[in-house]
Amino acid sequence: MFEPVSDTPMLTAENLRVHFPVKSGVFLRQTGAVKAVDGISLELGVGETLGLVGESGCGKSTLGKALVRLLEPTSGRIIFEGRDISHISQRVLRPMRRDFQMIFQDPGESLDGRMSVRSLIEEPFRIHGMGNRAERKKWVDDLLTTVGLSQAAAERYSFEFSGGQRQRIGIARALALKPKWLVCDEPVSALDVSVQSQILNLLVDLQKEFDLSYLFIAHDLSVVKHVSDRVAVMYLGKIVELAHSETIYRNPKHAYTKALLSAVPVADPKAKREKVLLEGDVPSPIDPPEGSAFGHRIDHPRYDETIGMDLSLREIEPGHWVAADPCCLEPEDWKKLA
């Protein structure tokens, strides 16, 4: 459905859904579902960074986990290098996992404190039965150098390191098997600004060096803009806008994107801007509004029209996709789509 970034995208998701059952009552019958990811289609090109932004609870992390198959999608397809991996078994999946890895938000929690840094970074090689002891030692030393840690770090434990250094260990682990693409789930949000810029620089350098693709999940829009080629804005399990990152920041079309952008505090006291303040919170994904989810939140007068309407993404300008939703578009933009 999207214009491909390269001729053959590395990864394609088609109408992906991840629903978590809600069980209640004595017999724990399923009484509903949390529609964390609700019909998402996207493509990721070789060497590309796709940024994914949205408020907490919108399903960003669930989407990331489903794409690397840490979760099994409820429906839809994930095609990686021409192969449908959406429902294949863990056994078949394991050798393929070399190609896609994940970097987690909190490196303190995602690293086992009882393992030395060497065994942490070596673990992927052991699991995949790669190399002998001497080879693995060399690989670990090389990885440490790649992520900017000294080789002496290998014999220490993760808790001896600061947040930024721990994130480097997490990145070294993710890079060990030379993956083709990575999900970076809020990789810098737990870090201080000065350390954050070190890690962002590292991620950008690694991408150039190894031709990596990233799905970069973050809630900090300035960070996302800095690293991304294209940006997808997610709201309540759906992508509402997707475009090249310059376009989405210069010329946002969807009301939610506009509100998100205007909420970002700008480090310039002279730039007093008019803010679009949103009322309320993201509605519950258990019982989402029938029509336009964002139209419902802002209590838009045209909300009733959107019930039963096809609100899927359409291309408003070349490469700029936005949900065809009368509640969330300027009248002239809506006319272009309708």
Place this chain on the structure above:
Amino acid sequence: MSEGYLLEVDRLITSFETERGLLRAVDQVSFKVPYGKTVGIVGESGCGKSVTAMSIMRLLPQPAGKILGGEIHFKGEDLLHSSDKRMQQVRGGEIGVIFQEPMSALNPVHRIGRQVAEVFRIHKKMGKKEAWDAATEMLDMLRIPAPAKRMMDYPHHLSGGMRQRVVIALALACRPDLIIADEPTTALDVTVQAQILDLLGNLQSEMGMSLVLITHDLGVIAETCDEVVVMYAGRVVESAPVDELFENPLHAYTKALLRSIPTLDTVPKSVLPTIPGTVAGLGDHSHGCRFCQRMGRDGPVTRERPKFKEVEPGHWLEICKECSNL
């Protein structure tokens, strides 16, 4: 004692007793909070922002935390030598605190109503019914929808943003003169952060309160503060009115901080300026300029403690040959 300042912190020293001896977390920190203004304290984690705030409230973890020097004057009153009984009146009554994590600031087993009403019962000596009504009104003032209904909820029923509003309600209940907000929006989404900061700003001007806002986010500082205090490794390296600080930063650390954040205007995937190294641990701080220590500069500059001076009216700076640009 000069007029016009609600709070004056002068050369505050706070230390912690640890296995490795007495460690100085706050090392001669001075700043002033004018009436009705917002002062932001910015710095990286571990720089002593929160310890400074907790020292003002005399809420340091006991028995480890000790205030070893300096003075804190609040409305002319010496807080460091006030009785514990007096401090109980000050806390919640005249100084309100907003903590970062609203879930841990609220008691999970009591209803919201009881927790907000408690403030009125203790500080205003109100009766049950009166306190309950005052609490409902407070929630309404914080634009919490259906306040009477929310009073009966438990903290886990509410979203992060709503919980933070309840915490603010607790802090504002007695219409204090000063609010200390320690990273009040760090755990929240940007959209909710914008709501909360907007609300806080409105209530502040309505009630004429002063606000000390502790944050690591320079964007939040730029949008909400009148004056900024930049802390590094337990010391204030620079403080100035907000426009002055962003336009004319004089300390190398302030400049580095300002440069290292990506903005919506930076060239995508360009190399961001970074600050090499990390902050030295509490026990390893040098006596001299601590930013020189981070940058690996050695020599006489690192041995002598840099002086903290007013270089232009209202603009204070730690004078170091290497780090301050004069």
